[in-house]
Amino acid sequence: MIRVQKEDFDLGEELRALGAGNHNIGGITSFVGLVRDMAGGEHVGAMTLEHYPGMTEKMLEKIEAEANERWPLEASLIIHRYGRMEPGEQIVLVACASPHREAAFEACHFLIDWLKTKAPFWKLEEKDSGASWVEARESDDTAAAKWD
Amino acid sequence: MKILYFAWMRGKTGIGEEDVTPPAEVTDVAGLVRWLKTRGPGFEDAFQNMEVVRAAVNQEFVELDAPVKAGDEVAFFPPVTGG
Numbered sequence A: 001m002i003r004v005q006k007e008d009f010d011l012g013e014e015l016r017a018l019g020a021g022n023h024n025i026g027g028i029t030s031f032v033g034l035v036r037d038m039a040g041g042e043h044v045g046a047m048t049l050e051h052y053p054g055m056t057e058k059m060l061e062k063i064e065a066e067a068n069e070r071w072p073l074e075a076s077l078i079i080h081r082y083g084r085m086e087p088g089e090q091i092v093l094v095a096c097a098s099p100h101r102e103a104a105f106e107a108c109h110f111l112i113d114w115l116k117t118k119a120p121f122w123k124l125e126e127k128d129s130g131a132s133w134v135e136a137r138e139s140d141d142t143a144a145a146k147w148d
Numbered sequence B: 001m002k003i004l005y006f007a008w009m010r011g012k013t014g015i016g017e018e019d020v021t022p023p024a025e026v027t028d029v030a031g032l033v034r035w036l037k038t039r040g041p042g043f044e045d046a047f048q049n050m051e052v053v054r055a056a057v058n059q060e061f062v063e064l065d066a067p068v069k070a071g072d073e074v075a076f077f078p079p080v081t082g083g
Helices: A011-019 A055-070 A101-118 A138-145 B008-013 B029-037 B041-046
Strands: A002-005 A027-034 A042-051 A075-081 A083-085 A090-098 A121-127 A130-133 B002-005 B017-019 B054-057 B060-062 B073-077
Touching (some): A011 A027, A011 A075, A011 A090, A027 A101, A075 A101, A090 A101, B002 B008, B029 B073
Parallel strands (some): A002 A075, B002 B073
Antiparallel strands (some): A027 A090, A121 A130, B002 B017, B054 B060
């Protein structure tokens, strides 16, 4: 399942719901991305995530379908927030449930790596020197490419 | 044809969305970019360095040689930074 939303999410509730009622699930892995208060040595007061409504949902569904094709998952979840967030707030949740841990760990790692380079989101950081758009990092491309 | 601009592309062009009717010789994304650039300094600036511009046609990532036609939704934006 994928969700694009402005509101925060309850991590415990989401993970419980993901595994509920399916006793073939042996483990659930999750990754939660948070807003940091530093970027490039500068203090970040807040960030605003912009996205491309329509394409975002399409890409997240594609990425999730790809993970389900590659690994034997019983359930998967991607929640990505948009709008303004302050340091410490949750930005993104990726969770995978599988009979065995290897598939759950790998699929979760894959999902966040692909999402970072393929889902149309952009971060605007509010720093002491003003607001600036975050630049894409080559290391994110390298991380995504290892799953090609 | 509907054109969308995101992140700093929106800042530079000054608009998030517009409906345009490009001339008939515009048949692909690269041609569309060439034409859009003629429409003012903001557009010229936004498309100055195509290495940092990504494009999508009808919500699918495409390269610059991808075809475009009337009725398409074409989006321009910098490399994504979500997650």
